[in-house]
Amino acid sequence: MKPFTVVVDSYKYQDRFESFSKHFDGSLHEDCKEFTVEIENSFGSGNLKGINFDSGMSLQMFDVNFNHEIDILYDMGRRHPISFLYVKEGSVEVINNLSGFKQTITENEALIYAPEGDSTYSILMPNHKNVKMVQVNVVRYLFLQKIECDLDTIPEPLAEMFRDTTGEKPFYYATSSDPSSLNAITNLFNNKQSGLERKLHMESYATKLITSLIKTFRIEHNPNNSGYVFTKNNIKLINEAKNYILKNIRETPTVKVLSRKLGINTNKLQKGFQLLFNKSVRQFIITAKLHVAQQLIEEGDMTISEIADHLGYTNKGHFSQLFKKEFGILPSEYNIRSRK
Template sequence: MKTIKITDIDNKSIIEQLNEYIKGDIKQKNGEETLIFNNSIGTGSIRNRKFDWGISLLDYDVNFNDDVKIIFETVKKNAPIEFLFISEGNLTFNNTDDKNYVRLERFQNIIISNNTKSKSIYVFPSKINVKLNIIHVYSKEFLQKTNSDISSLENSLLSVFRGEEEHLPFKHLGNYNLTIADKIKTLNEFEGSGIIKALSIEGQLNLILSMQILEHENYKNSAMVVESLSVSEIKKIHRLVDYIIDNISKPLKVKELSKASGLGPKKLQLGFKLLFSKSVNEYVRSIKLEIAKDLIKNSDKSISEIVFEIGYKSRSYFSKIFYDNYNILPIEYKESLRSSKIKS
């Protein structure tokens, strides 16, 4: 595992310190630093941009060849409050460098802040594309804004913004939220330049911050929010996947799956979109097709038998969706496998 250490006592920027280990190319434009690399360490880009009133954006779009541990240590001033959101992939986090790492998941709302004796330690897994946005908020500077009334915040987060040690280190691993994901996507895809880009990014950051703070408040108040899922609801989705595989010979309609999972249809659809980027029906169809493809390859069953086994009544419908997905008819796929065996 490669270890990268970043500290605020170094006179170099975060990007410059990262590049001492990564050895890529740094591009600077309109107050934004971007590290781009494609070498033995991996591929990707890391961007950092600072704004007024104690806010900065650090985002990653990386794929490392080996596990990479990045350690951020704040020495000169109070550690920032870190608002994290992972759009793709996952990583693990710790603040003491022991073995008790926690997994940070895709689409999960995450807020972290450390005391002076701890660090922010992120481990990026190898061979996985990770898109991570971190909004750093330095509360002392942030609270100098004329409109930064934080009195309505939930007590623990309020204490963190005030720099009090009572709730530090602070860690909120909240609900999974697609609305925040959409705003992050807008932030990352903006292609303007100059003042237009700066104002647009700053506006999006403030909006994302407000949404992440609101999610924290709803989480603490156990409020039900349509566009988010709790950790327990995500676990129900994962259990439902096992149910789908075990009952693949059934039609598996949304109504039945909703009842089996204990989640309403809307929550169910949201969960599958969050976890698999598919609707429930699209996911079920993809699983049925993968099982059918495996049966064609590894069994002596006829196409008709396989169609029945995966819960379809119409062989012609199965052939159509199989072709749409694999660009080959099931009978042609079976013949191609047979021909390759004869040749070998």
């Protein structure tokens, strides 16, 4: 069976989401130019959200489980926006039949994609699978007015991509999402704010997503002061180390264990964490544990003592001081505030 195709041909999110609502037979809501389409029918379930910001940047989020394979076909003319694409859950395929480009983006992976002008490309979404995807789009000729003075501070391939406002040359870069990106994506999906605070919150995290990918590209393509050269495979291994830590947050491994497990030099692993995450492996582990603790406190199902035990802290006073250093407040005080 052929995918069900929905054509995206408008920069205006009001037009775009009215089209989504019509094609998916969903209910359309608008709150200060943030658009939401809710789906609960034969097409599947979930929601699509979108909002335009200033300077040509916009945000689109999918949290869906479709009953049919869906082809979101982008036909934007000569001025295709740059798409910064992140998958939090599930997978999607990005396909450009004209150029032969095809890239699968799976859980915790990201893609920068700027297609050539006058082409179309598709984001193919699977059926009967949960997909959480964030797409930050940048209209180049508008965004340039904001960043042009600083373009010489980023790697030349990225600078050329931003300057290429009519899509003379296609560009793509696929990589793993770093913790900063994952945190931003989680905050976007969990945002319960409203009004101006919500819009500013969403814009700041959309900007953070672009920043994180630029930083990862810089590290991968430029020499660093350590003398180490970080290849795409090195970046992948460092992100695998990060993922292993997060999946084993209760009993986190030592640096030596991580190095042996992944087949990467211990010093290179440490330097990679410093470059990608601005933390040593040990500092990253502590921060990750504390953010899990914050989430568990907000959920309210465990006491502070139980949370400390769960995360491997036998000294509750030490745990409390680490929490205060990270968040500026003791866990007991945070617990009281989160209950209000």
